[in-house]
Amino acid sequence: MSVPWFHPAVPFRCLGPECGDCCSGKHGPGAVWVNDSEIEALAAHLGLSVAEFTLQHVRAVNGHLSLREKPNFDCTFYEAGKGCTVYAARPSQCRTYPFWSKVMAAKWKWDSEAEVCPGIGAEGASTPASEVEGLLAEDQARFPDGRPSK
Numbered sequence: 060m061s062v063p064w065f066h067p068a069v070p071f072r073c074l075g076p077e078c079g080d081c082c083s084g085k086h087g088p089g090a091v092w093v094n095d096s097e098i099e100a101l102a103a104h105l106g107l108s109v110a111e112f113t114l115q116h117v118r119a120v121n122g123h124l125s126l127r128e129k130p131n132f133d134c135t136f137y138e139a140g141k142g143c144t145v146y147a148a149r150p151s152q153c154r155t156y157p158f159w160s161k162v163m164a165a166k167w168k169w170d171s172e173a174e175v176c177p178g179i180g181a182e183g184a185s186t187p188a189s190e191v192e193g194l195l196a197e198d199q200a201r202f203p204d205g206r207p208s209k
């Protein structure tokens with residue numbers, strides 16, 4: 060079996076919370092997919108019931124559940140300069156970014172993702188393949204059939 064292209068490491072270092080480009084509406088509308096267990100974790104983190112949390116922070120997109128966005132397309136939990144206000148309970152897709160299956164599928168896809176994530180190729184950045192594989196496995200377990208379409 061050939062060694063994946065991202066061995067032994069990829070040039071990535073998160074520049075957040077100062078960056079926040081993957082949480083803000085800088086690149087237009089998006090979706091932060093959440094399942095029942097992620098909703099429960101976020102609701103507990105905020106001290107809300109699941110019903111309250113869902114009413115305030117969740118919306119349906121093409122039959123799937125996503126966090127709401129502010130009118131400027133920022134994630135409902137993103138605050139400029141502070142970053143994610145629910146960081147400890149953030150959903151899987153936030154924890155694993157940018158090591159998503161669809162991004163890691165080919166080096167050219169990874170290179171393209173640098174247009175929206177300045178941490179890719181940042182000076183001095185390096186993430187070992189072992190860490191990439193762990194996050195990639197989490198992403199594949201969370202979205203075994205790929206992500207819903209937005």
Ligand code: SF4
Pocket residue numbers: 072073074075076078079080081082156157175176177178179
């Ligand atoms: S866009 Fe990339 S560098 Fe910026 S906060 Fe998100 S993961 Fe980090």
Ligand code: SF4
Pocket residue numbers: 081082091126134135136137138142143144145146149150153
């Ligand atoms: S939940 Fe937090 S990490 Fe995820 S998109 Fe929203 S602000 Fe960003």
